[in-house]
Amino acid sequence: MLAFIKRYEGLWLFTRSPAVIIAAIVALVIIIGAVFAPWIAPINPYDLSSFSLTDGLLPPVWEEFGSEEFLLGTDDQGRDMISSILYGARLSLIIGVCAMTIATVLGVGLGLAAGYFGGRFDAIVMRIADIQLALPAILTALLIDGIARGVLPPEMQQNLRVTVLTIAIALSLWVNFARTARASTFVQMNKEYVQAALMQGQHPLRVMFVHILPNILGPLLVIMTVDLASAILLEATLSFLGIGLPADSPSLGTLIRIGMQFLLSGEWWILWIPTLFLVALVVSINVLGDFLRDVFNPRLR
């Protein structure tokens, strides 16, 4: 086992950094919990018949009046907090992962092409990226949300909330990928193996995706993890502001918004538990991202 670990630099570093191990465990527990929410969660928070108003506002089990049936308490509707959080995290993660994937494909594709072709194409792509950066993510989301509301019939709007949110987040994240991919591609273009491929007359797509892409994956993987955390946070922010998901299909951000109403009325758990959950998830993903950066960039070690 030890010999196996020692063969891989990344694994070896992993076993030597307690913070990263904790982060990995936290992230893993949350992700597994979210993925298997329908099987783990005591109730289904989307199903109005599975909870009752009479259980409303019960505190966590360790507080006075706490009930063993609801370990982390209930909200004003009588929904079990654990179930809400697991389902909420599930939605947050789905949106985060989808947004990050779209941003990666879009950003890496454009950045790679910009770095490869250079010149006018590069200038156009990068100016678009600059404009995108000048628009705050919230504004982009509002814009897309507004367009969707204007264009789509009302009955479709409810179903498309998740899609609209995902696209809005992806649009505000692709610039990171495009810039990194472009810069790394520039470096690789001067490497002799790329020149050898160009000299042999290989197809541009092959040079880009078979030769260059595998060599710039390291920094991109780091951005993917860090941007996954950003995407989750962005979704939470948008939902918190009410542009995101509605109260009947709550994500973590929606739960926090709902909890805000109870902040000063003594029912602290409705706000604090989802908030702590969100912070734990985002911090652990960021710690993992930082760790990946160290593994891929020996100079920073």
Next chain:
Amino acid sequence: MLRVENLTVKFPSRFGDVTAVEKMMMAIAPGEIHGLVGESGAGKSTVGAAIIGLLQPPGYISDGTLMLGDTDLRSLDRYQAHALRGKRISMIFQDPQTSLNPLMTVQDQLVETIQAHEDISTSDAQARAVDLLEEMGIKNAATRMRSYPHQFSGGMRQRVVIALALCTNPELIIADEPTTALDVAVQSQVLDLIRELANVRKVGFMLITHDIGVIAQIADTVTVMRRGKLIENGSTAQVLGSPTHAYTKQLMDAVPPLDRKIDRFRVPADEDGLVAGQGKGDKAEAWLLAGAKEDAVGLTLNDVTVTFPGTRTSIWRKPDPYVALENITFDVRPGSIMGIVGESGSGKSTLAKTLTGLIKPASGTMTLGGGALPGGRARARKHASRQLIQMVFQDPYSSLNSRHRVGTILAEPLWLYGLVADKDARRALCMDMLNLVGMAPETIDKFPHQFSGGQRQRIAVARALLARPKILICDEPTSALDVSIQAQLLNLLKDLQSAFGLTILFISHNLSVVRQMSDDVVVLRNGRIQEIGPSEQLYENPSADYTKMLLSLTPVMPKDWKLG
């Protein structure tokens, strides 16, 4: 003055301690230039770092004595070691570009160093700095000193670095490859300066280098190292002039002489048990010979000029173009080896890139075996020359895609040019080709990082050959390699050339290597041809002044040394 006994340096790693230097012995007297030679990975620089107390952590000295005069260097604590560094031992680094702070004037850097070690007023320190720079041969030092490092040329910058090393009157200067980044003309000036300082100031020098010519030229005594172990030491003439130890002999055999052409380098079997050029590879050889049936192909350049856009100085005017190559005209005879020599910036690599179609010439024509050879983007992706002209690059660490297996890298030309359609046949041919270039065929499933520089360069040669080229362009193919590996590779290239009738363009800054390889030679300087002619004639009776200068400044070994 400096006494090193039984020095052992270890680096802890996740596989246990790695011994980088083992039982090193050496002594340096005042005014002595002590050469430390060895191939890469021999531990030369580690010895220097251990002496000056700058071992890269987590490396540590596990055993041995380090005495400078009466001071035991190992017993010093951090602060004492810090005070001693620069004061009694200084260091000159390889690259003068990076060893000076680009944001400080030369004056500030000198004054800072002097004041760090001595309680002296700024004006006195400045006066001392001026004297030092004058001594280093920098004219108008008082005014020049206020310039920033980038305003000095490479050789001048190295002089400044030496002045920095000297400004506290150290007893010992450790020079780690001080001339490797410099052209021959500048190198010889810097070496003269070091020699003079040793004679006049009685400073002891430890000269770490892989260039035996440099050692032969200025070192009094020499230590040969291999894999962290001491091979032998003694006076230069004795150790290198009449080598007795097997490894030293082997090393000296591999050094290409400047004053004569030898047919083959004597190369002993290397670690893999394979001898260069003696791999089997019958199938690959037959396949290449089948492709070589048609006649060899020549290459002609007519009045080729290459320009790059210059630096813009005004937003209204178009900048003057920078001329990288000017009116280059030469003819490479079919089946011959054309050597191209020149210092850095002479346009050698630009020439290679122009021929391979990576750069578009501004004017002039190129002809490949009778057909026109379009330049730059005008050359279609499917143009026949893409297959006929192949290239071996300078840096074997970047010329192979590190994410691809050797098999993938080698098979690329085979399917790209439609030479072998069947996948299994491609693999078999690649394995045989590995054999031909002196590598084990089983290595086909490995990644490039699992190989040494020399092995990678063999893979690069194999890749070029698998395209069945008529013309092979080698751009400094051996400059990143150790001499023994260089000798093997040069042998391999010669063998392949004579077997398959290749036309080779051999580009190098190293005149000795070019002499060994080429039939004809072109001497380039600042993008212009200085001289062109059959190589023996050019080396024996150079006509251009520039060629004469290059030949006279290249460090050579004394004629009376018993060599190969």
